[in-house]
Amino acid sequence: MLSYALRTLTRMAITFFVIVTVVFFATRLSGNAVDFVVGDGITSEDRELLISYYELDRPLFTQYLAFLKSFTDGQFGLSFIERRPVSDIVLERIWPSAQLLLAAMTLTLLVSIPLGIVAAIWRDSWIGSAVMMVAFLGYAVPNFVLAVLMMLIFSYWLNWLPVVGNGTALHFIMPTIAMAGVLIAALTRFTRNAMLDVLGQDFMRTARAKGLSEGHVIIKHGLRNAGITILSVIGLQVAGIAAAGSVVIEAIFSWPGIGDLLVSAAVRRDYPVLQFGVLTVALAVIVINALVDLAYAWADPRLRHTVKGGN
Amino acid sequence: MTHSIAVPATSLPATAYRLWRGADPIRKVAILIGVMLVVLAIFAPLIAPFDPNAQSLISRLRPPLGFERAKEGYLLGTDELGRDVLSRSLHGLQLTLMLAGLGATLGLLFGGTLGLLAGVVGGRTEATVMAAVDTQIAVPFTLVALFLLAILGSSIEVIVLVLGLAGWEQYARIVRGEVRRLMNMPFIEAARAAGAGPLRIARHHLLPNIVSPLVVQFTLSLSNIVLLESTLSFLGLGVQPPTATLGAMVGIGRDYMPSAPWIVVAPAMMILFITFAVQILGDWLRDGADVKLRAR
Amino acid sequence: QEITVGAANVSDYLDPGRDHSNVGSQFYYNSFDTLIGKNHDKLDAEWQPALATEWTLVEPKVMELKLREGVVFHNGEPMTADDVVFSLNRMYQADFPPYVVRSRDRLSNFVKAEKVDDFTVRISVEKEEPLWETLLNLQQVMIIPEEYTKGLTGDPQVAEHDDFEAFSLAPVGTGPYRVAEFIPGERVVYERFDDFWGETAPLARATVRQVPETASRVTALKTGEADIVTNIAPDQLAMIETDPNLRTVGSATPLFHVMIMNVNHPELRDPRIRQAMSLAIDRDLLNEALWLGKAVVPSTHTLEEFGELYMPELTTFEYDPERARALLEEAGYDGAEIVYTSFPTYYTNGLLAAQAITEMWQEVGINAKVDVQDKWTGGDPEMMARNWSNPMYFSDPFGSFGVMWAPHGPSEGEGRFNTDAEYADIWERFRFSSDTKARKVAYAELMDRIKQDPPVLPLYRPYESWAMRKDVNWSPKPGHIPYVLDFRAGSISFASN
Amino acid sequence: MTRSPLLTLENLSLSFGSHNAVRDLSFDIARGETLALVGESGSGKSATALAILRLIEREGGRIDGGRIVLHGTPTLELSTLSDRQMQQVRGNRVSMIFQEPMTALNPVMPLGEQVAEVMRLHQGLGTDAARLAARDALARVKIPEPDRRLDQFPHELSGGLRQRVMIAMALACRPDLLIADEPTTALDVTTQAEILALMRQLQDEIGMAVLFITHDMGVVASLAERVVVLKSGMKVEEGGVEDVFLRPRAAYTRTLMAATPKLGSGAPKPLRSAKAPVLAVENLAVRFAVRRGLRRGADLDYHAVNDVSFSIAPGETLGLVGESGCGKSTLARAVMRLIAPSGGRIRLEGQDITHLGGAEMQSLRQRVQMVFQDPFASLNPRMPVVDLITEPAHIHARLSRRARRALAAELLEKVGLEPDAADRFPHQFSGGQRQRLCIARALSVRPALILADEAVSALDVSVARQITDLMGRLQAEDGVSFLFISHDIAVVERVSHRIAVMWAGQIVETGRTEDVLHNPQHPYTQRLLSAIPVPDPSRRKGLQPELAAPTPPGLLLPTGQQPPEAVMVRVAEDHFVAAQDGIESLLLAIPPQLPQAKEHDDVSAPAVRETQHC
Numbered sequence A: 001m002l003s004y005a006l007r008t009l010t011r012m013a014i015t016f017f018v019i020v021t022v023v024f025f026a027t028r029l030s031g032n033a034v035d036f037v038v039g040d041g042i043t044s045e046d047r048e049l050l051i052s053y054y055e056l057d058r059p060l061f062t063q064y065l066a067f068l069k070s071f072t073d074g075q076f077g078l079s080f081i082e083r084r085p086v087s088d089i090v091l092e093r094i095w096p097s098a099q100l101l102l103a104a105m106t107l108t109l110l111v112s113i114p115l116g117i118v119a120a121i122w123r124d125s126w127i128g129s130a131v132m133m134v135a136f137l138g139y140a141v142p143n144f145v146l147a148v149l150m151m152l153i154f155s156y157w158l159n160w161l162p163v164v165g166n167g168t169a170l171h172f173i174m175p176t177i178a179m180a181g182v183l184i185a186a187l188t189r190f191t192r193n194a195m196l197d198v199l200g201q202d203f204m205r206t207a208r209a210k211g212l213s214e215g216h217v218i219i220k221h222g223l224r225n226a227g228i229t230i231l232s233v234i235g236l237q238v239a240g241i242a243a244a245g246s247v248v249i250e251a252i253f254s255w256p257g258i259g260d261l262l263v264s265a266a267v268r269r270d271y272p273v274l275q276f277g278v279l280t281v282a283l284a285v286i287v288i289n290a291l292v293d294l295a296y297a298w299a300d301p302r303l304r305h306t307v308k309g310g311n
Numbered sequence B: 001m002t003h004s005i006a007v008p009a010t011s012l013p014a015t016a017y018r019l020w021r022g023a024d025p026i027r028k029v030a031i032l033i034g035v036m037l038v039v040l041a042i043f044a045p046l047i048a049p050f051d052p053n054a055q056s057l058i059s060r061l062r063p064p065l066g067f068e069r070a071k072e073g074y075l076l077g078t079d080e081l082g083r084d085v086l087s088r089s090l091h092g093l094q095l096t097l098m099l100a101g102l103g104a105t106l107g108l109l110f111g112g113t114l115g116l117l118a119g120v121v122g123g124r125t126e127a128t129v130m131a132a133v134d135t136q137i138a139v140p141f142t143l144v145a146l147f148l149l150a151i152l153g154s155s156i157e158v159i160v161l162v163l164g165l166a167g168w169e170q171y172a173r174i175v176r177g178e179v180r181r182l183m184n185m186p187f188i189e190a191a192r193a194a195g196a197g198p199l200r201i202a203r204h205h206l207l208p209n210i211v212s213p214l215v216v217q218f219t220l221s222l223s224n225i226v227l228l229e230s231t232l233s234f235l236g237l238g239v240q241p242p243t244a245t246l247g248a249m250v251g252i253g254r255d256y257m258p259s260a261p262w263i264v265v266a267p268a269m270m271i272l273f274i275t276f277a278v279q280i281l282g283d284w285l286r287d288g289a290d291v292k293l294r295a296r
Numbered sequence C: 001q002e003i004t005v006g007a008a009n010v011s012d013y014l015d016p017g018r019d020h021s022n023v024g025s026q027f028y029y030n031s032f033d034t035l036i037g038k039n040h041d042k043l044d045a046e047w048q049p050a051l052a053t054e055w056t057l058v059e060p061k062v063m064e065l066k067l068r069e070g071v072v073f074h075n076g077e078p079m080t081a082d083d084v085v086f087s088l089n090r091m092y093q094a095d096f097p098p099y100v101v102r103s104r105d106r107l108s109n110f111v112k113a114e115k116v117d118d119f120t121v122r123i124s125v126e127k128e129e130p131l132w133e134t135l136l137n138l139q140q141v142m143i144i145p146e147e148y149t150k151g152l153t154g155d156p157q158v159a160e161h162d163d164f165e166a167f168s169l170a171p172v173g174t175g176p177y178r179v180a181e182f183i184p185g186e187r188v189v190y191e192r193f194d195d196f197w198g199e200t201a202p203l204a205r206a207t208v209r210q211v212p213e214t215a216s217r218v219t220a221l222k223t224g225e226a227d228i229v230t231n232i233a234p235d236q237l238a239m240i241e242t243d244p245n246l247r248t249v250g251s252a253t254p255l256f257h258v259m260i261m262n263v264n265h266p267e268l269r270d271p272r273i274r275q276a277m278s279l280a281i282d283r284d285l286l287n288e289a290l291w292l293g294k295a296v297v298p299s300t301h302t303l304e305e306f307g308e309l310y311m312p313e314l315t316t317f318e319y320d321p322e323r324a325r326a327l328l329e330e331a332g333y334d335g336a337e338i339v340y341t342s343f344p345t346y347y348t349n350g351l352l353a354a355q356a357i358t359e360m361w362q363e364v365g366i367n368a369k370v371d372v373q374d375k376w377t378g379g380d381p382e383m384m385a386r387n388w389s390n391p392m393y394f395s396d397p398f399g400s401f402g403v404m405w406a407p408h409g410p411s412e413g414e415g416r417f418n419t420d421a422e423y424a425d426i427w428e429r430f431r432f433s434s435d436t437k438a439r440k441v442a443y444a445e446l447m448d449r450i451k452q453d454p455p456v457l458p459l460y461r462p463y464e465s466w467a468m469r470k471d472v473n474w475s476p477k478p479g480h481i482p483y484v485l486d487f488r489a490g491s492i493s494f495a496s497n
Numbered sequence D: 001m002t003r004s005p006l007l008t009l010e011n012l013s014l015s016f017g018s019h020n021a022v023r024d025l026s027f028d029i030a031r032g033e034t035l036a037l038v039g040e041s042g043s044g045k046s047a048t049a050l051a052i053l054r055l056i057e058r059e060g061g062r063i064d065g066g067r068i069v070l071h072g073t074p075t076l077e078l079s080t081l082s083d084r085q086m087q088q089v090r091g092n093r094v095s096m097i098f099q100e101p102m103t104a105l106n107p108v109m110p111l112g113e114q115v116a117e118v119m120r121l122h123q124g125l126g127t128d129a130a131r132l133a134a135r136d137a138l139a140r141v142k143i144p145e146p147d148r149r150l151d152q153f154p155h156e157l158s159g160g161l162r163q164r165v166m167i168a169m170a171l172a173c174r175p176d177l178l179i180a181d182e183p184t185t186a187l188d189v190t191t192q193a194e195i196l197a198l199m200r201q202l203q204d205e206i207g208m209a210v211l212f213i214t215h216d217m218g219v220v221a222s223l224a225e226r227v228v229v230l231k232s233g234m235k236v237e238e239g240g241v242e243d244v245f246l247r248p249r250a251a252y253t254r255t256l257m258a259a260t261p262k263l264g265s266g267a268p269k270p271l272r273s274a275k276a277p278v279l280a281v282e283n284l285a286v287r288f289a290v291r292r293g294l295r296r297g298a299d300l301d302y303h304a305v306n307d308v309s310f311s312i313a314p315g316e317t318l319g320l321v322g323e324s325g326c327g328k329s330t331l332a333r334a335v336m337r338l339i340a341p342s343g344g345r346i347r348l349e350g351q352d353i354t355h356l357g358g359a360e361m362q363s364l365r366q367r368v369q370m371v372f373q374d375p376f377a378s379l380n381p382r383m384p385v386v387d388l389i390t391e392p393a394h395i396h397a398r399l400s401r402r403a404r405r406a407l408a409a410e411l412l413e414k415v416g417l418e419p420d421a422a423d424r425f426p427h428q429f430s431g432g433q434r435q436r437l438c439i440a441r442a443l444s445v446r447p448a449l450i451l452a453d454e455a456v457s458a459l460d461v462s463v464a465r466q467i468t469d470l471m472g473r474l475q476a477e478d479g480v481s482f483l484f485i486s487h488d489i490a491v492v493e494r495v496s497h498r499i500a501v502m503w504a505g506q507i508v509e510t511g512r513t514e515d516v517l518h519n520p521q522h523p524y525t526q527r528l529l530s531a532i533p534v535p536d537p538s539r540r541k542g543l544q545p546e547l548a549a550p551t552p553p554g555l556l557l558p559t560g561q562q563p564p565e566a567v568m569v570r571v572a573e574d575h576f577v578a579a580q581d582g583i584e585s586l587l588l589a590i591p592p593q594l595p596q597a598k599e600h601d602d603v604s605a606p607a608v609r610e611t612q613h614c
C-alpha cells in the first residue's frame, strides 16, 4: 500500500514536472509577451526598455530556472498585466470555479445516474430511447448557446434569474445547468452502459434468486458495481469537459473563475499567471484523479489489496 | 499476393444493417437526419443560392422570409455583413463536417498508434505514452488549443491539427487498454504459438478486435470536435473569417442572439442535428458491437 | 444613491501615469485630479483651476503654479507641493519604464518640476511650450501622494519601481471618489470621498463590474443588475430602445478607428498602392451599414475637439474606386495577396469592418484577405495593413495624430512609417510654434505628406453607446477624452419618479 | 415408499424468442429427494431451472405453456405468480446455486452482507441478528473462520469456498427445494468432492429436495436418487438412478452412458520405443514476478513450475493431471516458449530450444503446436475459420489464398467438420466444434507434438469423446505425440500411455498409466483418485475425499528463495514419485499402498485450503 502510494506520488510528480516544463516553453514559443503586455505603438527603444523591465531579455533557460525558483517564494511572481502576485490572482479565482464545478457535478450526478439507470433497464422500450434522446440533447447544444438561450429566456424576458457574477444561490442556477449539460449527457450515457454491463452479470441473477425486489437488486447490487466503473471515468473525462466548459460559461456569466482567467492570460500572454494557472488546474486535475483512483481502489475491494502476502 | 483482410460478419455495414432493422423509430429518424445532413453538406455548393462570402452591406441583418424587412431570395435572412445565412450554413456544414471528419481521423491515427505502441511494446514506451496521456488529461484542452493556435497561427490546417489532437488521449487510452486486454487473450498466445510476429499480431489479431470500440469513440469525438470548434470560435480562435463554419457562425453570431437570432438558429440547429445523429449512431454501434448484449 | 455599471472591460491596474488605454480612461477622472482642470461640458478647451488655482509663465520656459490649499488625499494626507513635484517628476524624469514610455511620447518637452514653497511649484520645459495647459491637464500627470506611494514597498524614503507597481493596485488620489475596492479585471468600487475639495460627489457608491459578453451586459441591464452598461454595439441599440424602461446615449467618440499600412512592406512600398488601398474604401458605406450612419467619417485626420486646429476643409482621404484601380494599374500591382490584420473583438465592429474592407479591396482588384490576430502586429515587418485606433489623448492634433506619427514616434519606431528631415522640420513647426496659425499651416503640410505617401487611413469616429435605466441621467461629456465614466457632480443625476 | 410431491412440472414449454428451449416437460420432485437433470449442453436444463424460479423472463425467455406447482403451505402455482409474489418464494422456499462461483457473487459486497441480506429479507431479522445468522450459515457450510469471512469479498476466497458461500446463501432460509445448476463444474475434482459431500450432508440435515443439474454422470451416480434426461428440450427418460444407469431405455441415454469415461476402463498400452524423445524437459522452472517493491527484499516471486523433468517419445501421449492452478498450463506455455523459463532446459527433437531467439524459434513452431485451454478465447473472434485454421501454415509457408482454402477444407474434413465451416466465424460454432477448430489449426503444420491443454474439459461427455477419438486417430495415422493436460483423470486414462501428476508446480508422480492409477504412491495422487466420482450408482461411495489434503509447499516466495526441491524416487519400473528429503526413506520402506484401503474413515471434515493464487 505504501509503495503504491509512493508510486502514485512519483507519477504525479513527474506528470507535474512535465506540465511545468511544457507550459513554460509553450508560453514562450507562442509569441513575445511584449507584443501583448505593452501593447501598441511604442518605439523600439521603449520596447527594449520594457522587455528588460519584464525580464524577458534573459536567456530562456535562466527564465526557466527563475520560474522554477518562483515556486519557492509562495507568490509565483508578478502578473505582467495585473501587477500583483500571481498566487493572489489564481487563488482568488479558484474557489468560484470550484464552487461552480461542484454544483455542476452534483447536478450531474443527481440527474444522470437515475437517468442512466432508467435508460439501461428499459433499454429496449421507448422510455430508454427517450431518456437517451434527452441526454443526447445535452451533448448536442454548444454550451454557450445553451447559456445565452437560458439567459435570454430566464433573465432577459422573464427576469427571474440574475446573470452577473456569483453573488447568491440564484446566480448558480444558469451557469450550473449550462455547465452540467454536456456532463449530464456524458455521464448518463456512461451510467447506462456501465449499468447494462452489470445487468447481464451472473450475480444479478443470484440476487434475484434470493428473492430481492427488483429495485433492491438494481440499486444495491447493480449500482454498487456500476458505480465503481462510473467513478473511474468521472475523474478522467469530467475534469476535461468541465475545464473546457468553464471557460465559456465563466465568460458569459461574468463568473470570476479560473477558466476565464486562463484564457485571458493566454490571450494576453501574461506568462506568470498563465503558467501558474495552468499548473494549479493541472495539479487540481491530477489530485482529483489521484483521489478518484484512491476512491476507486477503495470502492473496489478487488483493488484494495493489490497483492496478498503468501502464507 | 493480394491480402484480402477478413471482412467479419460483424463488419460495419452488416452491423449497421442489422441495427437498422431492429431500430426504433426515433433512432431511424435521427439517422435519416444524419444522412440528410451529409447529403446537404456534399452538395452544398450546388444547393446554396448565393456565394457564402458575398457581402451586401446595405442589407445587413435582414430576417428570414416571412418576416418584416425580409429580403427577397434570402430564405433564412442575412447576417451581420449582409451575407446569405442559408448559403453560409450550407457551406459551413460542409466545412464543419470535413473538419470534424479530418480531426477525428487524425486523433484516431495519432492516439490509436500511440496506444497500440504502448500496449504492444509495453515497458518504457508504455510508461512514456501513458505519462503523456496523464499530462494531456491534466491540462485543459482549451489551453492546448490556445497555445497551438498561437504558435502555429489559425489556418485551416492548424485547426484540423488542433481538433485532431483533441481527444487523442482517449483513443490512446482505449486502444492501449484494449490491446492490453487482448494481449492476455489466449488467441493472441495462439497466434504467437503459430509463429506470428508482432506485426502480424498487431495487424491481424489486435486491430480487427479494436475496431468496434474505436468506431464508437470515433463517433463520440466527431461530435466533440464539432462542439470544440464552436468553442474555439467563441473564443475567437476558430477558422478565420470570412470562411463559414457552423461553429464560427454560432460563435460570432452569439452577440446577435437577442437582436437577430436567425443568424444563429440555422447553424445551431445543424450542430444540434449533427451531434445528435452522431451520438445516436455511436450509441447504437456500441450496442451492436457488444458481444454480450448480442448474445441475448 | 448607488449605481452599478456593467462594463465590457475593467482595468487590470489603476495608475493614471502609466496607462493610456481606452479601458483605463474610463476610471481615472473619478478619483484623480490634474493641476489644471477643464470644462468638460464644452467641446473647446476652457481651462479651469483644479489642484492649481493659478498658473503663470514666469519665464518663457518656466511656469509657476499656485496650489489649492486644503486638498486632502483619500488616505487623509493633505496635498502639498511635495506631492505635486513627486507626481510630475515621476513622469518628467521617469525611470520607471512604463512611465518612461508615456513620458517620451507626450511629455518629452518637460524637464522638471520644483517646489518653491508648500503651495507653489515651478515647471520648466526644454522648448517654449504652446500647449502648457493641455499638457498639465493630462491623465498622466494626475496628482498622487508622495509619502503613501513611497511607503508602499521597501524603503519608505525612496520611490522604487515596486512602489509604483503596488500603487497601481491601491491607487490614491484627490478626486471626489476613492477607490474602495479594486479587483483587477473584475471590478472597481468607488465610494464618495467626503473630504473632496470640490463639489461633493453625487453617488455614495458606484461599482463598475466587468461583464464581457454583450448579451450578458444587455441582460444585466434588463434584470436591474446594472444601471448603466457600456459598449453597446450599434446593432443592439434598436432592441434596447424598444424597452420603455431603458434608454441609450451615445456620441461619436474623439478617437479614430484607423487602418494603418506598412510603408516598408515590399509589396506596399509604392505609395500608389497604398493610396489605392485607401481610395478603395467606401467609409461612408461602412458608416451607413455598420454604424447606422452615426459614426463620423473625416476627410482628414482632424477632430472637432482640436478647436482652432480643427480643419475639416482638408481632403486628405476620400473614396474613389476608379482612381484606385487606375493607381493600381499605374503601380503595376501584380495581384500579390494583401493581408488585413484585425483584432478579433477589441474594436467595436472591427472585424466586420475588416471583412467589409477586404471585400471593397477585392472590388477594385486587390487580392485581399483578412487575418485575425490577438496580438499587436504593428511592429511586425510582415504586417501589411491592420486596424488600430488613434484616440485623442488630449484635445490637440498633437494629442491624437501627433502621438502616433511624430518623427521617431511609435509608428516610425515600429518600422512601418518613415520620416525625413523635411517631415521633422514641419513637425517641429507644428509642435512648437507659438502661433496657432503657423501650427495650422504646418499640420496641413503634414496631412499633405500623409496624403502623398499614406501610412494611415482614419476610418471614422466610432459611435460609442451606453445604455441605462430610463431614470439615470448620464451621458458622455464633449470635453472628455474617450470613454471617461464621469460621475462627478453635475455629470450624473436621477430622474425622480 | 410414498412420494409426496414438492414440485410438479406439467407440460412445461419454454422459449427464447422463436427458439423453443424446452417442450412439454413434466416431472416432479418429492420432498427430500435429489433429482438429477442431465443432458447435453443446451438441452434446456438451465432454462428449466430458471423457469421454476421465474427468472427466465429476465433472461429474455418465456413460459409458453404448462404449469409449475410448488406444493406445501401454501401451495402455489409458480407459473402464474406475479414478480412480487415470486419474491416471497425465491431464496425462501426455493433457492438456487449457480455454476460459476466467482461471477455469481457480487464482487463488491462483503460476503456477510450478501448472506445476511437473505435473512433480513425473508426472516425479517435486524441488521445485527442477520449478521449473526449469516455467520452461523457460513459455519454450517464448514467455512473455516466464519467471523473473518463476513467482511471478506469474493475474490479473497478460493473457488471452493466461494461455492460454499453460495450454498450458505441458498440454504440460509432452509428452503424446501434447492436448485443446483452445475454447482461444481468449475471446480477441480477434489474440491468438487468436498462440495458434493457438503451438499449431501446439509440435505440430510435440512431435509430439502434438490434439483441437481449436471452433465457429469459420475456426479449423478454418486448423488441422485432419480434422474431426468433431457435432449433438445425434451424429456427422453426418467427413472431411478440405478435404472437409468444400468438399464437405460432411451437411445440417447445409452449414448450418453457409453461416452462417459469410466476410470479403470483401460489405458493404451505403453509404448516400447527406442526412438529419441520428441520432447525432453529437464529441471524446468518458471517464475512470475508477482510484486516488485521499492526495497529489494520486498520482491515476491511466484514459482509456478519447479524443477520439472519429463520426456515424450514419438507417437506417445503423456497425460498431465493435477488440480486447477497447479501449473499445468504454465508448463505447457513454457515448453512452447510462450513464456520464458527461468531455469532448466527444453529439447525439441534433440535441439535445445531453451534460449532460441525469436526468428529461430518461429521456424521450430511448426513442429510443436498447442491446443489451448479455452477454445473460444483462443480463436480470434474476428477471423473467418479459413484464415484461423491455416494461420500457422500460412506463416511458415506463405500460402496463396487458394492453397489456404484447400488446406482448410482438408483440415476441416480431418476433424470432422463440414467444409462450409470455412467461411464462418468462431462464434457461430458450438463448444465442441470450436475445440475441433483449434485442433485443426494445430494440425495445419503437421506437428510432431501437440500440447493439448484441457482440450476436452469444457465439453460435454459425448463431444469430449469425439475429440479424444479424433486425437487417437491422428496419433495412429501420423504418429503425433501429445502432452494431454487435464484434471479429469478418467479421460486421461483413456488416451495416455503415461501419466504425470502435477501438484503445486511440481511433478510428484509419473509412470505408466496403469501403474499410477492402480498403484498411486504420492499422497496427492491418492487423494485425487479417491475424489473422482464414479459414474456407477452401485459403486457409490462416501462422497468426501477420503484422504486429507497434503500441505502444499508455499510457492510465493521472496525473490532469491527457492521452494524445496523434491527428489524423484523410483518405486517401480518407469514409476517415479517425488519425495521430500525427510520421508524419502520412509516412502521407500513402505510397501505399495492400494487406494481402496479405507484408513481414514473417521476423519470427517476435509481440510480446506485457500488457494489464493488462481
Ligand SMILES: Nc1ncnc2c1ncn2[C@@H]1O[C@H](COP(=O)(O)OP(=O)(O)OP(=O)(O)O)[C@@H](O)[C@H]1O
Pocket: B295, B296, D016, D017, D019, D021, D039, D040, D041, D042, D043, D044, D045, D046, D047, D048, D059, D060, D061, D215
Ligand atoms: N438468454 C437466452 N436467449 C436466447 N436463447 C437462450 C438463452 N439462454 C439459453 N438459450 C438457449 O436455450 C437453449 C437451452 O439453454 P439452457 O441454458 O437451458 O441449456 P443447458 O441445458 O443449461 O446447457 P448447459 O449445459 O450448456 O448449461 C439453448 O439452445 C440455448 O442456446
Ligand SMILES: Nc1ncnc2c1ncn2[C@@H]1O[C@H](COP(=O)(O)OP(=O)(O)OP(=O)(O)O)[C@@H](O)[C@H]1O
Pocket: D288, D289, D290, D302, D304, D322, D323, D324, D325, D326, D327, D328, D329, D330, D331, D373, D454, D487, D613, D614
Ligand atoms: N502471468 C502470471 N503471473 C503470475 N502468476 C501466474 C501467471 N500465470 C499463471 N500464474 C499462476 O501460476 C499458477 C499456475 O497456473 P496455470 O495456469 O499453469 O495452472 P493450471 O494448472 O493450468 O490450472 P487450470 O487447471 O485452472 O488451468 C497459478 O497459481 C496462476 O495463478
Ligand SMILES: [Mg+2]
Pocket: D045, D046, D047, D181
Ligand atoms: Mg446451463
Ligand SMILES: [Mg+2]
Pocket: D328, D329, D330, D373, D453, D454
Ligand atoms: Mg490451465
